[in-house]
Amino acid sequence: MFYWLMKYVVVGPILRGIFRPWVVGVENVPAEGAVILASNHLSFIDSIFLPLIVDRHVSFLAKSDYFTRKGLKGWATKTFMKATGQLPIDRSGGKASEASLNTGLRVLARGEILGIYPEGTRSPDGKLYRGRTGVARMILEAGVPVVPVAMVDTAEIMPIGKRLPKIGRIGIVIGEPIDFSRFDGMEGDRFILRSVTDEIMYELHALGAQEYMDVYASTVKEKRAALAR
Numbered sequence: 001m002f003y004w005l006m007k008y009v010v011v012g013p014i015l016r017g018i019f020r021p022w023v024v025g026v027e028n029v030p031a032e033g034a035v036i037l038a039s040n041h042l043s044f045i046d047s048i049f050l051p052l053i054v055d056r057h058v059s060f061l062a063k064s065d066y067f068t069r070k071g072l073k074g075w076a077t078k079t080f081m082k083a084t085g086q087l088p089i090d091r092s093g094g095k096a097s098e099a100s101l102n103t104g105l106r107v108l109a110r111g112e113i114l115g116i117y118p119e120g121t122r123s124p125d126g127k128l129y130r131g132r133t134g135v136a137r138m139i140l141e142a143g144v145p146v147v148p149v150a151m152v153d154t155a156e157i158m159p160i161g162k163r164l165p166k167i168g169r170i171g172i173v174i175g176e177p178i179d180f181s182r183f184d185g186m187e188g189d190r191f192i193l194r195s196v197t198d199e200i201m202y203e204l205h206a207l208g209a210q211e212y213m214d215v216y217a218s219t220v221k222e223k224r225a226a227l228a229r
Contacts, residue, residue: 012052015049015052018167019157019169021049021052021169021170022169022170023172025176026053026055026174028176029147029174030145031056033111033144034107034108034111034113034142035144035146036113036115036139036142036145037147038147039116039150039151039204040117040119040149040208040210041119041122042155043122043151043157043159044122045157045158045165046117046151047060047062047115049151050149050151051115053172059107059113059114060114060116061086061089061104062087067082087103087107089103101137101141104138109142118200118201119131120132120134120218121217121221123210124224125220126155126210126211127211127212128205128211128212129215129216130215130216131201132216133193133196136192136193136194136196136200137193140180140187140192140193140196141187143181143184145177145178147174147177147178148178148203148204149174150173150204150207151171151172152171152208153170173207173208175206180196183196
């Protein structure tokens with residue numbers, strides 16, 4: 001109920017009125033049944049506007065830091081994340097990655113929509129980076145279609161490091177669902193997982209026309225951080 005009120009009565013109408021998002025292909029999101037929305041990731045607000053324009057509940061896997069911050073600001077962030085359908089996950093790897101996978105699978109098992117960023121983190125410079133194969137494993141284990149989504153100009157509205165967004169228009173381009181059922185039962189094959197992931201990234205590149213870099217975004221961020229020391 002809280003999610004519904006925030007999306008359709010309180011926050012949703014305000015954000016639509018201020019930022020006037022334009023959308024192409026929203027009819028490509030299935031009206032029912034489990035599906036994964038695989039999106040590029042340019043800004044924190046991607047997780048706000050994508051669920052806003054889809055007329056179904058969308059859950060995103062968000063880093064657990066957003067849910068554990070202290071003080072009034074921490075409480076406000078936690079409340080907002082829950083209200084917008086975010087689910088906390090630990091990105092430290094190992095057993096944490098397995099727990100994240102299971103969290104996503106539970107959402108899909110309920111026949112709902114799960115939002116995922118295959119790049120694993122926000123792009124540091126607006127380019128599209130190599131996808132992580134965790135999304136492919138989830139797709140094949142759940143046996144669900146994936147809908148590619150390109151967020152447009154969200155980094156211009158709220159760049160990394162900024163606490164408040166600027167006023168402006170953003171775009172969302174939604175592609176046709178991709179069926180990977182031909183790989184059923186092959187979620188343990190790392191070559192298949194890479195193939196599925198690369199196909200998704202190819203579709204994202206075609207939708208958003210971002211420059212593609214065949215390296216992980218996290219690697220680029222780590223190198224930049226090392227140089228800045």
